Amino acid sequence: MGGAPQRPAKIRIQGLNKVFPAENGDFRALSGVDLHLGDGEFVSLLGPSGCGKSTLLRLIAGLESITSGSLEVDGRSLDGPPAGLGMVFQRDVLLDWRSILDNVLLPVEFAGGRRDDYVTRARDLLVQYGLAGFEDRHPWQLSGGMRQRAAICRALILDPSFLIMDEPFGALDALTRDELNIELQRLWQTTRKSVLFVTHSIAEAVFLSDRVVVMATRPGRIVETIAIDLPRPRDLAIRETASFGRYSAHIRDLFERHGVLRTKPS
Amino acid sequence: MIAGRAPGLLRRIFRANQVVVVIVGFLVVWQVAGTIFKAPPYLLPLPSAILAELAARPKIYAINGAYTLYNTLIAFALSTVIGVGMAIAIVYSKFLEKTLYTFLVALNSVPKVALAPIFVLWLGTGDASKIGIAFFIAIFAIVVDAVLGLRSVDPEMLDLARTLRGGELKVLLKIRFPNALPSIFAGMKVAVSLALVGVIVGEFVVSKQGLGHVILVSQGVFDTTAMFGAIFVLAFLGTVLFYGIELLERRLLPWHVSHRSQRASTGH
Incomplete structure (x- = not known):
């Protein structure tokens, strides 16, 4: 890992393979993956x-089991979802029949906690994420950006040490996406949670991350891990700087070399 | 245009009482056509004669209607409770899905009315056989729709629930079941009409009272007006049951997609 400072590991993955058996030959989804996520680190895939x-x-997240290799979260191999994990998906998957406040409190009910102990925290989170006054609304009465903010509040209600975000802003318009990127950076800087963030967007990955893990297909594998050495907090204007551009260009170049991206007009 | 208001008002009245307006309209057409073409009363009595018959012997229709309604409601309640229970078992058990569910789907293609005389053999000539037939006819709609609803949960929602580590019972109570409610209500609306059909079929096979009994006895003496009287009461019961469930659905599921526009337009 070169000169990267070694922090206690949140995730340690070595030689991981994942094969999905299929009738017409097995499908190799991941091959020889090594990945390290330090405690409090923000890493994008x-x-x-x-x-x-x-x-x-x-x-x-413990939703599937590995075929071979090793995967440890907090120093333990998994036999199911690990404790202290918050998840955010591309779609907010809020429950239509619950108010926004009750949606945010859902993890408390699943964890067997007392709802009353968390109502204040839930309301505070909603205020922080610009949803004050929407506590008693239902998901369908909110815009896509507001819904995704509510989903983030839900992921944070039990104060997890580790956040997994699967293209959380992929379905949002560009302006809302920028706004949520800024908010996520602020959240990360104030709480220092470990974050594993999946995205399609080069700019989003470079903007948010300590390190960007670049992957390619057939089989799924890691081609390079790039440390993003840009000062924090970053504002949106950093995307127009030369150093930001160098990181983006380098990643785009990687994609072209691995046949992921064809930029030459044909 | 004389006034934009009058058609708007008419449209509003029509929308609010759509069922009543349509039914009254139908009866008026029937009355007028029957009078013009001089339909023989022993074939097709006029609505006015049928209503007069109902007014003349209200007690007969009330007592027999109540009896039919009572059996219908029992059969409907049983099919809903047992049907939802079976659906939950089917959704959680691969074995039951392959056996019970497959069997139910196959059985559903049998014309169930044909089994009515067998229910009389099994359950006797009293209420039990009517409730049995009605239950048997109605339960399929509940099971099929409930299974559909319980299954059609967003896979990402289930992933989220798993990472929350709450256990399958919480997933059922907090996610699957509420998610299935719109579908279960759709099944209930079909089932309540089918339960009424089942009870009448049971009464046709053998009975001492009920609206089916009134229809059969009146047919025996060529009292067509009384037959239509019983049919009017049946139509009324069926409509009330259907809209009763729809009303319950609106009360319980204001969040569901199909009810949102109304709520939005009434303002909240």
């Missing part, structure tokens, strides 16, 4: 559709 980044997330 960046790659095209089908590169296995979602599969990798599902393995780390």
